[in-house]
Amino acid sequence: MHDALIRPYGGDFLVVILLYCLIKSFSNLRVWTAAIGVLLFSYLVETLQFFHIVNLLGFEKSRIACIIIGTSFTWSDLVAYTLGILVVLAAEGMFNERVNDAKNNTIYS
Template sequence: MFQFNKRYFLIAILLFIIEVLIALYVQDAIIRPYVGDFLVVILLYCLLKAFLNISLLPAAISVLLFAYLIEILQYFHLVHRLGLQHSKLATTVIGSSFEWIDLIAYTAGIIFTIIVEKRYRPAVQRSS
């Protein structure tokens, strides 16, 4: 089950750098909240695929359910309940406010990932 995949790992690193740049330098109403959420599920998917030999749909669904769980925990104010509301890192990573549209951004990111994977994966990988 464990298998390092350099390609997915490099994509995950690139997406992580983009996410950090968005968090540090973008203060707008579209890119930071929605593009960041769209990209984060792709990042998590690539990170999962970088270390585990798991097929497309189980990986995509796992990442999507994890993202939904984090968003639901935001609804229940997890950061405040843990006493981490003053931690910039905790509020950035876990988040501090629930928004329905974030669930849509996560879903769109996973749908995009599935489409790209099905379309661009080499034929050899598709058969396995």
């Protein structure tokens, strides 16, 4: 896909959501702890791209390493990561609100 929105930003937006779900699937971390951890990890990877970590590690000829780690830093990727985590936090907030409402209705019914 070669467009101006989905290809450059969609993956970055979705990857933090996927990482968050993966972390929460295997750990009992609090929502905020997991979300901030994923966001900081994403920022770290992007910062390493700024310093051309793929080249420094000698992986520039590895297509898989270039795809997974990335090769170019952009500020817009940081915005996409942040927006993805904000969506996670909003979804978790709505889910927890529904769970709490259901618990309250069950107790008083």
